[in-house]
Amino acid sequence: MNGGAQMKKEHSKRKILSRKIGKMGNSLGISLPKVLIDKLHVSQGDEIEFIENSQGEIVLKKVKQMKIPEHVRPEVLEAFFDVFEEDEDILHDLRDR
Numbered sequence: 001m002n003g004g005a006q007m008k009k010e011h012s013k014r015k016i017l018s019r020k021i022g023k024m025g026n027s028l029g030i031s032l033p034k035v036l037i038d039k040l041h042v043s044q045g046d047e048i049e050f051i052e053n054s055q056g057e058i059v060l061k062k063v064k065q066m067k068i069p070e071h072v073r074p075e076v077l078e079a080f081f082d083v084f085e086e087d088e089d090i091l092h093d094l095r096d097r
Contacts, residue, residue, distance in 0.1 A: 048061065049063055
């Protein structure tokens with residue numbers, strides 16, 4: 001994808017950024033303009049959440065990363081979460097017994 005962000009001013013305190021949606025492999029995506037990268041304090045590999053507020057607006061928020069203890073390898077923790085997601089129904093059934 002290429003192209004810069006377009007900045008529009010709606011009100012003196014409110015800025016509107018627009019981006020075109022582009023094809024990224026088999027998906028659609030957008031790139032974040034530098035001004036949003038700086039405001040969100042994100043970098044490659046970080047996660048962002050899309051949160052719908054009560055007015056129906058979508059808010060972007062950086063997902064806070066948990067600090068993994070030094071003795072826990074990240075790939076082991078990731079494998080644990082993969083198993084948990086796959087077997088979530090089984091685990092809930094065991095909990096309810």
